[in-house]
Amino acid sequence: MLTRLSIRNIVLIEALDLDFGRGLGVLTGETGAGKSILLDALGLVLGDRAETALVRAGEAKASVAASFEFAEIPQAIADALDDADIEIEPGEPLIIRRQVKADGGSKAFINDQPTSVALLRELASALVELHGQHDDRGLVNPRGHRALLDRYAGTDNAGLERHWHRWAKAEAQLAEARADVEQAKADQDLLIAHLAELTALEPQAGEEARLAGTRADMQKAEKLSGELEELRHIWEGSDSPLASLRVAARRLDRIAEQHPLLADALAALDRAVIEAGEAEDKLEVAAEALVHDPAALDAAETRLFELRALARKHRCEVDDLPEKMREMRAKLDAIEGGEAQLDALEAAAKEARESYVAFAEKVQNARINAAKKLDKAVAAELKPLKLDAARFLTSIGSLPEDKWGAHGMDSVEFLIATNPGADFAPLAKIASGGELSRFILALKVALAEKGGAATIIFDEIDRGVGGAVASAIGERLARLAADEGQLLAVTHSPQVAARGNTHYLIAKSSSGTVTKTSVVLLDEAGRQEEIARMLSGAEITSEARAQADRLLEGV
Template identity: 55%
Template sequence: MLRQLVIRDVVLIDRLTLDFGEGLGVLTGETGAGKSILLDSLGLALGMRADSGLVRAGQDGAAVTAEFELGADHPALGLLDEAGVDRDGDEPLIFRRTLKADGGSRAFLAGAPVPAATLREIGSSLVEIHGQHDDRGLLNPKGHRAMLDSFGRVDTAPVARAWTRLTDLRQELDQLRRKQDDADRDREFLEHSVAELRKLEPEEGEEQALADKRAAMKQFARIADDLDGLQGLFTGSEGGLSQLRQAARRLERITDAHPLLAEALAALDRAIIDASEAEDKVERARGELDFSPDDLEAAEARLFELRGLARKHRVEPDQLPQLLRQMEEALDTAEGGSARIAELERALDVAESDYAAAAAALTETRAVAAARLDAAVAAELAPLKLEAARFRTVVAPGEPGPNGADRVEFEVSTNPGAPFGALIRIASGGELSRFILALKVALAEEGSASTMIFDEIDRGVGGAVASAIGERLARLAQRSQLLVVTHSPQVAARAAHHYRIEKNHGEDGTRTTVRLLSPDERREEIARMLSGAAVTDEARAQAARLLETA
């Protein structure tokens, strides 16, 4: 609910702080006192269009702050999360808007700067404004279906699920058909490329392995003569290892001649062992590095093929295996896509049938709810002196979607035999106000914004009709906070909180002020509304009677 409204330098208001309570609050005052300024100020705080004409003359800017108290399960909390606005626990939610005289404006929510559109979106879940020129709310057919569903507690979940299934299948089928068209168009190219890649059988990492192998073989070609020469030095009758063995045999025959000769023989044996190991390693290295010219030619040819095919398809050589898989999938789509398409088409037929059945059931449910709503509104029309008027909820075929295939619109006929038409086009100003009230009362059981504002909804009526309006407003106020701008003493008498809007003229100019009336002041104000400028004792007595019976 709206707890407080703070206004600074808006039109005729210099400084104003208004505290609001629960239930029905009325704002009264003489014509031209400035009631519209309050509504414009609240609208500014809630993100409506910023008009620099709202800035009080001679001031650089204006500012409006609106403070709301939210329940733990209020829908606005979800909108705050979606907008990324942080709010501390149970702290009030504060809307703030500043406006410069040159036209610039800034918006804040919970102390953080936000787009004005965020204020509008979240503000619309907190406040409903109803008036003769309101082209949103109840007068906007775009919202009538949601209102009917709320009134009838209509469950749209089955239709939403059927719609999701239907749209998913349509999307999948469209994508597959596009792939099929592409595959059919490129079939010859795909068949040739797949055959070419399958024949080559590329492997990931193969290019680097071949490049390393080719480099190693080229390096061996450069050291092959050296390796052959080393082997010649080790082997043969004149080789070093052969000569070492011959020397060892000679030493072995004469080691007894001197101890050093035995030591020399031992050293020579070690040298023979080490030289034998060296000979073995050189031989093994020679064998591992050895290759034939055919091996080098085959490696270079394979490398050439890999790189050539990669250039042809504009990919890296290591991406050729992945490319082959992709082309095989595309070819499979071209060859087997027709079967999958036929399967999806059959599933789509079932989904369309399921959606049509769910939407038809939803239409029937809405028709029943519409009849109930029509009866509820009709019961409110007679007390509001609209006995000759008729109201109906039209449930007609509309664009299919997740909420069904219905278009819902509220229509009225104001005279016997007159055709039905949209509320805003058929009803006159006073009739429109009463139709809105009747509809709002009928819909009230199903929930509304936490704060509702009615702007002169009782204009052009009096007596019993005004009393009926006041009674219904008081009934609505039992469920929501209501603020009503009114000229009707019968409505004002029903209020729990009564505010008087006054325009004062002084040396420093004209100022609009608003103040909460005491019980005595309230009786005097209602008496003024009854009698006009000169308040009589009879008017005071009548005001007292109205307050007693309210």
């Protein structure tokens, strides 16, 4: 609920700090005293447009701060703050502050953290419900009528939402499967062609590396074979170095015994012949090992190039081609088995739809029964509020299937007819300002609504009425305040003012060219004097004071 409102430099208000409590708080004062300024100031922290005209003349900026406290923070507020990354501890007040500059622009803060005006507007409906002469929110807005009726009927909205999401999920799975099958069918010819191409080549994992290595080895062998062929001409034949060494060794053998050095030379020459022979043998073995088939090289190169070309075609690595084949086979298999899968998904979606419809029809019946009770309850409240010629109707319509949702299959709107024989129409289009406020009061009393805004404000709900009707309004406001916790009423009626748990007097004073608006919390004596003024006008008589006492004692 709203616990404190601090205003600085707003129009005629220089500085004002107001504390509020539970129950019914009434605000009174002479016409033009500045009651609308308070509502405009509160509107700033609720996200209303920041008009520079609100800044007090001669000041650079204006500010408003409102403090709200909750036994348990409403879920809607907690979710909005969480989405905005604003933390609030249990038991901690929610303080909204708004600054407006005289030269344009404004700033908003929540618990001293900068925030957007959009967030203030999002929080507003959960913080304050304002019913005034030109209000288009709260109970007037048809978007909230279905939720109000459901709370009155006690419908199982959580169960309805579960059935809706189950059906929506089944439909989504069916749509996805259909799309996959249709896409697969559209690609079927291309898939078959691609798969045939891959199957003909039958790529293997790691094959690119093996082929590349084989190709490199054969290219190297081709180069070395040429070198060995040139060496062969040196080592082979009667005039080769090895043949010459052998001839020299035979000749030296005949004379080696003639001198020790010749024997040593022969030994060295024999070793050379042996080493050269071994070299010749190894060259022969190497030549045999490096023999390659040019056709095999061509085949390896051709396959390698084909694999790489296919990889480029399918935008993948060569080693990924086997997986591509498996994917293509799976897609083709999906076409064949898709119909059976679709049949199962269609059956599941149909069953989920039937389950949702059955549950939604139960909710619909509960709404219809509750609407009849609500219409009677509102009708009982209309006559005491001088609306005895008016009629109230909770209209329940069937939505087309494409508009069904977690809320069910129904549209709900509160309608009124203010004159006998007149057609029913939306609240805001038929009722005048005073009638609209009284209709809303009757509806809220009938609903005994729970879970609405933390603070309810009625602005001049008693306009144009008096006597017994004003008393009826005051009685109902007091009753509603007891149920809801906090209700503020701007009033000109002494009968309504007498019902307040707290009473604030709004007054305007002038000193030279400076005019100021002030608000004071009245004590018992002050309440008597203000209600007496409301009864008698400018001159307060003893009879007015006595009547004020009777009003205060009567509550």
